[in-house]
Amino acid sequence: MLDTTKLPEPKNESAISDEKVKKHIKLAEINYRRNTESDYTEKIEKLDKNFDYSTNSNYYWSEPELSLLYGTPLYEQASDSQKKALNHLYWAIQYNQTAATEANTVLYNQVTAGVFENVGGYDALCKELDLETVQERDHIHAFHTIGYKTKKALLGQAGFNASIQGKSYKNDLAKKAKTGKNQLFSFSFSASPLSAYGESSLRFMTNKVFLKNQAHLYSQYLRELEDKGESIPAHTTGLLGQLAPKPLLKFFTLNCGTSPFLACLFYVARFMANMLIKNYEYRYSIYYRELEKNGEFIPAPTAVSHYHMLDEAFHTTTSQLIAQDLYKDFAKPSAYEKFLANLTIYRAQTVGLSGLSSGLPAIFRNDAPFMLSLHTLLQSPLFGMSSTEALEWLNKCMCTEHEGFHVTLKYHERLLTDLRRLLDPINYLWAVNREMHVMEKGGSISNAIESNAKAFEQFSKSLAV
Ligand SMILES: [Fe+2]
Numbered sequence: 001m002l003d004t005t006k007l008p009e010p011k012n013e014s015a016i017s018d019e020k021v022k023k024h025i026k027l028a029e030i031n032y033r034r035n036t037e038s039d040y041t042e043k044i045e046k047l048d049k050n051f052d053y054s055t056n057s058n059y060y061w062s063e064p065e066l067s068l069l070y071g072t073p074l075y076e077q078a079s080d081s082q083k084k085a086l087n088h089l090y091w092a093i094q095y096n097q098t099a100a101t102e103a104n105t106v107l108y109n110q111v112t113a114g115v116f117e118n119v120g121g122y123d124a125l126c127k128e129l130d131l132e133t134v135q136e137r138d139h140i141h142a143f144h145t146i147g148y149k150t151k152k153a154l155l156g157q158a159g160f161n162a163s164i165q166g167k168s169y170k171n172d173l174a175k176k177a178k179t180g181k182n183q184l185f186s187f188s189f190s191a192s193p194l195s196a197y198g199e200s201s202l203r204f205m206t207n208k209v210f211l212k213n214q215a216h217l218y219s220q221y222l223r224e225l226e227d228k229g230e231s232i233p234a235h236t237t238g239l240l241g242q243l244a245p246k247p248l249l250k251f252f253t254l255n256c257g258t259s260p261f262l263a264c265l266f267y268v269a270r271f272m273a274n275m276l277i278k279n280y281e282y283r284y285s286i287y288y289r290e291l292e293k294n295g296e297f298i299p300a301p302t303a304v305s306h307y308h309m310l311d312e313a314f315h316t317t318t319s320q321l322i323a324q325d326l327y328k329d330f331a332k333p334s335a336y337e338k339f340l341a342n343l344t345i346y347r348a349q350t351v352g353l354s355g356l357s358s359g360l361p362a363i364f365r366n367d368a369p370f371m372l373s374l375h376t377l378l379q380s381p382l383f384g385m386s387s388t389e390a391l392e393w394l395n396k397c398m399c400t401e402h403e404g405f406h407v408t409l410k411y412h413e414r415l416l417t418d419l420r421r422l423l424d425p426i427n428y429l430w431a432v433n434r435e436m437h438v439m440e441k442g443g444s445i446s447n448a449i450e451s452n453a454k455a456f457e458q459f460s461k462s463l464a465v
């Protein structure tokens with residue numbers, strides 16, 4: 001039982017009452033108890049262990065609109081078996097991205113729990129964060145296993161040479177950027193303003209300059225890593241990992257591992273990621289319930305999505321509690337902290353929510369990072385096209401208006417409404433973040449086509465070199 005006699009001292013000038021602090025603690029306790037009593041993670045583990053692609057290959061894993069290239073001219077011409085394969089590949093792609101985002105969560109749950117522990121009085125919340133970390137590890141394992149077996153069955157080794165995550169193309173672009181041939185990815189390690197500083201300088205800037213009054217709250221988790229001589233942790237994949245180059249991410253780690261306010265800020269980004277995942281995962285869950293109601297076969301990936309959504313409901317409660325309320329328990333943020341918080345959310349919008357994909361439903365980015373992978377997919381045995389044919393089809397799918405864009409726009413509108421409602425109570429956010437202006441601007445099919453057309457031209461040229 002939580003010792004509520006050890007309450008954190010509220011320091012916010014808005015004079016948060018003891019009652020409110022107690023309410024936060026109570027909510028965290030209830031959420032932790034309910035999560036402990038649930039068995040969704042165990043169900044996911046079992047499905048992961050027993051997954052066999054061939055048993056699930058003849059079924060749709062969701063309604064057809066959650067399929068790679070859905071609504072494009074190519075999809076209209078695809079055979080039934082190609083359509084099923086595109087439905088399965090979409091699951092593998094979405095959950096590969098989800099796994100990367102949850103790997104960010106594993107790291108920052110530990111970093112921030114180390115700060116809340118130092119503040120004191122948040123035992124149930126810290127236990128919940130530990131439990132969530134363990135659950136995320138199991139989720140990630142299941143996503144990777146099922147995704148790997150699916151891609152292997154459908155694409156063979158070629159599927160891993162271009163993983164449809166944009167990685168290979170990104171690497172290709174990074175190489176080209178070095179030679180000055182491509183400027184699409186403007187952030188590079190060498191361009192970072194912090195790349196010239198070593199880790200000791202980053203620590204000095206955090207603890208002695210920007211957050212010097214809070215250095216005593218420095219996360220125990222980071223202190224232990226430091227004592228072992230390990231470098232400052234930062235991931236460069238997942239939503240958070242793409243916000244900035246690595247030195248800046250390390251600086252971010254130190255910041256949210258020192259300031260309770262910035263520890264809470266991480267949960268605003270996590271809350272956004274929770275909602276982004278729920279936006280499509282909810283559809284899998286509805287599909288699961290329909291199959292269950294009709295007594296039909298339920299494919300294992302559909303069940304994993306369903307149980308994951310249920311597990312994530314606890315995580316979303318945690319994110320919401322910290323993002324909307326808990327920060328008010330602590331000292332009012334400095335101008336620097338507010339600036340860093342807003343910059344982070346602004347970057348999250350820009351990186352993950354500022355466009356519309358033509359061929360990846362419910363993904364709110366334009367298609368430049370996916371072109372090489374899709375080009376490779378069209379040349380795989382699944383479609384068997386020549387390089388020229390694949391290029392022609394890519395052009396039709398990415399650079400002309402079709403139903404696929406409208407499907408993604410529908411998901412975009414839903415998420416935009418949800419995020420605006422959920423971010424509204426966070427008083428330190430700039431209007432551009434609270435009202436999601438960057439995301440709103442990205443909800444334009446004509447802008448997406450224009451951006452894709454430019455990227456496609458560059459991509460075609462890069463193949464010709
Ligand atoms: Fe998860």
Ligand SMILES: [Fe+2]
Pocket residue numbers: 102105132136312315
């Ligand atoms: Fe989660």
